[in-house]
Amino acid sequence: MKTFQEMSREELLKEKESLEAAYHDYEVKGLSLNMARGKPATAQLDLANPMLDVLNSKSDFKSVDGDVRNYGVIAGITEAREFMAQIMECDKDEVIVGGNASLTLMYDMVCRSYTHGVMGATPWCKLDKVKFLCPVPGYDRHFTITEHFGIEMINIPMNESGPDMDMVEKYVNNDSTVKGIWCVPKYANPSGITYSDETVKRFAALKPAAEDFRIYWDNAYAEHHLYKDDQDQLLNIMDECKKAGNPDMVYVFASTSKMSLAGAGISAVATSKANREHLLKLMNAQMISFDKVNQLRHVRFFKDINGLRAHMMKQADILRPKFEMLLNLFDRELAGAGAGTYSRPKGGYFITYTTVDGCAKRVIELCKNAGMVMTGAGAPFPYKNDPHDSVIRIAPSLPPMEELEVAGQLFVICVKLATVEKLLQ
Amino acid sequence: MKTFQEMSREELLKEKESLEAAYHDYEVKGLSLNMARGKPATAQLDLANPMLDVLNSKSDFKSVDGDVRNYGVIAGITEAREFMAQIMECDKDEVIVGGNASLTLMYDMVCRSYTHGVMGATPWCKLDKVKFLCPVPGYDRHFTITEHFGIEMINIPMNESGPDMDMVEKYVNNDSTVKGIWCVPKYANPSGITYSDETVKRFAALKPAAEDFRIYWDNAYAEHHLYKDDQDQLLNIMDECKKAGNPDMVYVFASTSKMSLAGAGISAVATSKANREHLLKLMNAQMISFDKVNQLRHVRFFKDINGLRAHMMKQADILRPKFEMLLNLFDRELAGAGAGTYSRPKGGYFITYTTVDGCAKRVIELCKNAGMVMTGAGAPFPYKNDPHDSVIRIAPSLPPMEELEVAGQLFVICVKLATVEKLLQ
Numbered sequence: 001m002k003t004f005q006e007m008s009r010e011e012l013l014k015e016k017e018s019l020e021a022a023y024h025d026y027e028v029k030g031l032s033l034n035m036a037r038g039k040p041a042t043a044q045l046d047l048a049n050p051m052l053d054v055l056n057s058k059s060d061f062k063s064v065d066g067d068v069r070n071y072g073v074i075a076g077i078t079e080a081r082e083f084m085a086q087i088m089e090c091d092k093d094e095v096i097v098g099g100n101a102s103l104t105l106m107y108d109m110v111c112r113s114y115t116h117g118v119m120g121a122t123p124w125c126k127l128d129k130v131k132f133l134c135p136v137p138g139y140d141r142h143f144t145i146t147e148h149f150g151i152e153m154i155n156i157p158m159n160e161s162g163p164d165m166d167m168v169e170k171y172v173n174n175d176s177t178v179k180g181i182w183c184v185p186k187y188a189n190p191s192g193i194t195y196s197d198e199t200v201k202r203f204a205a206l207k208p209a210a211e212d213f214r215i216y217w218d219n220a221y222a223e224h225h226l227y228k229d230d231q232d233q234l235l236n237i238m239d240e241c242k243k244a245g246n247p248d249m250v251y252v253f254a255s256t257s258k259m260s261l262a263g264a265g266i267s268a269v270a271t272s273k274a275n276r277e278h279l280l281k282l283m284n285a286q287m288i289s290f291d292k293v294n295q296l297r298h299v300r301f302f303k304d305i306n307g308l309r310a311h312m313m314k315q316a317d318i319l320r321p322k323f324e325m326l327l328n329l330f331d332r333e334l335a336g337a338g339a340g341t342y343s344r345p346k347g348g349y350f351i352t353y354t355t356v357d358g359c360a361k362r363v364i365e366l367c368k369n370a371g372m373v374m375t376g377a378g379a380p381f382p383y384k385n386d387p388h389d390s391v392i393r394i395a396p397s398l399p400p401m402e403e404l405e406v407a408g409q410l411f412v413i414c415v416k417l418a419t420v421e422k423l424l425q
Numbered sequence: 426m427k428t429f430q431e432m433s434r435e436e437l438l439k440e441k442e443s444l445e446a447a448y449h450d451y452e453v454k455g456l457s458l459n460m461a462r463g464k465p466a467t468a469q470l471d472l473a474n475p476m477l478d479v480l481n482s483k484s485d486f487k488s489v490d491g492d493v494r495n496y497g498v499i500a501g502i503t504e505a506r507e508f509m510a511q512i513m514e515c516d517k518d519e520v521i522v523g524g525n526a527s528l529t530l531m532y533d534m535v536c537r538s539y540t541h542g543v544m545g546a547t548p549w550c551k552l553d554k555v556k557f558l559c560p561v562p563g564y565d566r567h568f569t570i571t572e573h574f575g576i577e578m579i580n581i582p583m584n585e586s587g588p589d590m591d592m593v594e595k596y597v598n599n600d601s602t603v604k605g606i607w608c609v610p611k612y613a614n615p616s617g618i619t620y621s622d623e624t625v626k627r628f629a630a631l632k633p634a635a636e637d638f639r640i641y642w643d644n645a646y647a648e649h650h651l652y653k654d655d656q657d658q659l660l661n662i663m664d665e666c667k668k669a670g671n672p673d674m675v676y677v678f679a680s681t682s683k684m685s686l687a688g689a690g691i692s693a694v695a696t697s698k699a700n701r702e703h704l705l706k707l708m709n710a711q712m713i714s715f716d717k718v719n720q721l722r723h724v725r726f727f728k729d730i731n732g733l734r735a736h737m738m739k740q741a742d743i744l745r746p747k748f749e750m751l752l753n754l755f756d757r758e759l760a761g762a763g764a765g766t767y768s769r770p771k772g773g774y775f776i777t778y779t780t781v782d783g784c785a786k787r788v789i790e791l792c793k794n795a796g797m798v799m800t801g802a803g804a805p806f807p808y809k810n811d812p813h814d815s816v817i818r819i820a821p822s823l824p825p826m827e828e829l830e831v832a833g834q835l836f837v838i839c840v841k842l843a844t845v846e847k848l849l850q
Contacts (some may be wrong), residue, residue, distance in 0.1 A: 017451075024796070028520055038754070039495050039496050040495065042492065045486075045492070045494040046843065048494075049481075049482035049484075050482045052480050052481050052482055052484070052718075053481050053482050055477050056474075056477050056481070057474035057475045057478050065471070068688060068689075069470040069473075069686040069687060069688060069689060070464055070465065070470060070686075070687045071462065071464050071682075071687045071688055072688070072689055085490045099524055099525070099715075099716070100715065101712050101713060101714075102711060102716075102717040103711075104712045107710060107712070108711075111536060111540065111711075114540055114550075115536065115539055115540060115550065115574065123550075125539075125540065125548075125550040125551075126550075141713075144709070144710050145710055145711075146709075148541075148707075148710035149540065156625060177682040195490060227627045242494055257496075257575070261495075261718060262494060262495045263493060263494060263495055263496055263497070263713075263714050263716060263717045263718065264493075264494060264717065264718035266714045284569070285532060285569050285570055285572075285573035286528075286529055286532040286533075286536075286570075287526050287528060287529045287532070288526060288528060288566075289688050289690075290524075290525065291523075291525040291688060291689045291716065291719070292688045292689065293477075293688060293689035294684060294689065294716070294719070304747075306535065319700075352518050390545075396659075398789065
């Protein structure tokens with residue numbers, strides 16, 4: 001079979017006609033499909049419903065730290081710190097358990113650095129220039145936070161072993177206005193790759209020009225495997241930073257949002273004891289405690305990392321067929337067609353489709369006009385600016401399988417049509 | 426009976442001896458008492474336990490806005506906005522429902538003003554000087570927030586109808602560096618008074634020199650009456666501000682922390698639609714949503730304002746005897762003794778004891794040395810500085826009645842002893 005690039009103009013025009021006809025068949029269906037956000041499906045949420053039974057009016061509400069229903073215990077109850085420490089592979093005394101969103105923990109972390117500075121350094125609001133490195137494609141909500149605080153964002157290309165570390169080292173080790181880097185190190189959003197051991201070691205060995213440089217390590221998909229026996233492994237960044245003499249250089253974030261309930265999970269940040277102590281002191285102005293009832297509810301439901309992993313395999317049983325269906329479809333319809341490439345993740349929430357340069361916006365526009373919402377073009381880039389206009393984030397989790405099949409077929413048509421249109425320009 | 430002031434030196438010395446003996450009897454008991462924080466008693470928390478049954482694995486999780494278990498709906502589910510709007514006496518479209526703490530909503534409000542400014546005004550972090558007015562005695566955690574952001578705090582004396590409004594008007598209407606005032610307008614923390622209608626009207630009629638001046642109206646005790654038939658009434662500040670042509674001038678805060686569970690309630694801020702829209706835009710960088718499962722749980726449990734009020738009367742049945750026991754004790758032992766005065770609140774969480782000038786620290790020290798923790802001396806004042814060293818905040822809610830009786834008796838002895846010591850100096 002010829003690739004689109006190998007086709008003559010006549011062949012392309014013929015393809016276009018046939019694709020437009022196929023597209024039109026979808027257009028008239030009045031579809032309402034959504035592959036935009038990494039939202040769990042109802043069936044995944046249902047798995048966590050029994051969590052709502054474990055604390056009830058007959059329960060005792062005692063944690064090691066006392067009655068969870070009353071005020072206090074700003075760092076989170078000991079049991080929840082132990083539980084999150086298992087997920088984050090660290091000590092419970094390095095953990096602060098937060099509220100229902102690690103995103104808010106990250107925002108607050110950047111915000112506190114802006115208003116009060118990192119461990120005694122000048123608050124960023126008093127500096128003329130603050131920069132963050134942003135491996136791309138990345139998570140749009142990270143970029144929203146840094147843009148919100150007027151922080152200049154610098155694209156760092158991702159390859160199959162993580163961010164381009166030569167570039168990271170060059171910036172971090174030489175530019176004292178570089179204060180942070182956003183990372184989703186495992187089953188990355190959206191590329192699905194996991195940072196190699198070498199990448200993690202090179203991160204840990206950074207010699208930042210700025211004393212208040214920190215790695216914002218958003219390990220959002222730590223336990224979000226699609227397969228039981230074929231799982232990515234991520235080196236422990238906190239351990240590596242300690243070994244490299246940089247114990248304070250990293251904040252690790254995690255949450256149960258995509259383990260228990262997306263809007264009602266618990267979150268955590270893990271970091272060195274020095275960082276943690278400083279954070280708790282500043283947090284004392286903001287709150288008395290997070291919701292400890294929900295913390296206890298989570299611990300009593302999952303019990304420990306083994307309980308959690310068993311639960312996540314049930315989630316995988318729901319997610320895996322969706323990923324595989326789409327990937328099989330792409331293998332049949334798009335592989336070797338000259339219409340771009342796609343990731344084949346073993347976990348996480350996304351497939352990244354990389355179109356021929358200059359086609360992503362058009363694909364998303366075609367999808368939208370036929371009734372299917374995709375993540376906005378450019379979203380995985382700072383300032384929503386995809387320099388090659390080629391990256392599309394596909395979120396297969398939310399739609400039921402029947403809808404996802406239709407969505408996949410429509411997507412294939414849109415990708416092909418946009419490619420042909422481009423080649424005919 | 427003679428007051429302490431009317432006693433001769435010899436009589437005072439005799440009193441001192443007898444008080445020291447009585448104090449010593451407590452000292453040797455090895456007591457561990459706590460009247461420091463406004464924490465609900467276990468019996469009060471137990472009243473809300475059935476709330477944990479209303480959402481369980483058999484429930485539907487549907488709100489008007491969709492499945493509460495998934496992401497989204499940043500302003501809170503409609504049902505929770507309606508419920509909080511009943512407590513806050515406003516429209517649901519003026520309400521944002523938050524997480525488990527109105528304190529965090531207040532911190533975040535000040536923080537956003539610091540980092541991004543109020544409705545387009547210069548961010549406070551870019552200004553040389555920002556001031557807040559602080560009616561005193563007041564809530565220590567308010568003062569912690571403003572101190573945290575380097576905001577200069579100005580004491581405003583409280584009288585029986587609220588803050589000294591002449592002074593408030595003078596500052597707000599003439600000094601453009603005055604950006605806010607902290608108010609607990611009903612059953613105030615710690616004085617227990619409720620602002621008069623005239624006070625509220627004068628607040629609403631302020632003509633601030635600063636366009637970004639706001640009233641931080643922490644209506645923490647809106648439904649926290651001790652009596653069914655003798656309740657303070659507070660004029661609606663949002664209505665009054667609208668009438669006075671100042672619709673954007675106030676943020677109203679409330680929470681269910683002392684209605685349902687102290688660590689696991691829901692909170693809300695109510696304000697003009699213009700303010701609210703601006704807030705939601707900024708909040709979008711910080712979060713996807715608060716915990717909507719807990720919002721739905723609250724609405725299904727309380728149902729509406731009537732359900733809530735019935736619940737609060739059950740709480741009053743637990744709190745009232747504690748307040749009355751202490752007040753009866755003070756009436757018997759301290760009224761007319763020349764050892765200070767005390768408030769007689771009809772709601773809220775505190776009794777304020779005002780000692781003879783220069784005695785508060787000593788009373789609290791004496792209490793501490795006999796094993797009883799009180800709120801720190803000076804805590805109800807900015808910078809923990811009580812200019813008369815006379816205000817003591819008493820929190821009767823947490824200890825069981827038997828302990829509270831002992832605590833009250835010990836407190837009486839400490840107050841008398843400190844007074845006598847002072848007069849003998």
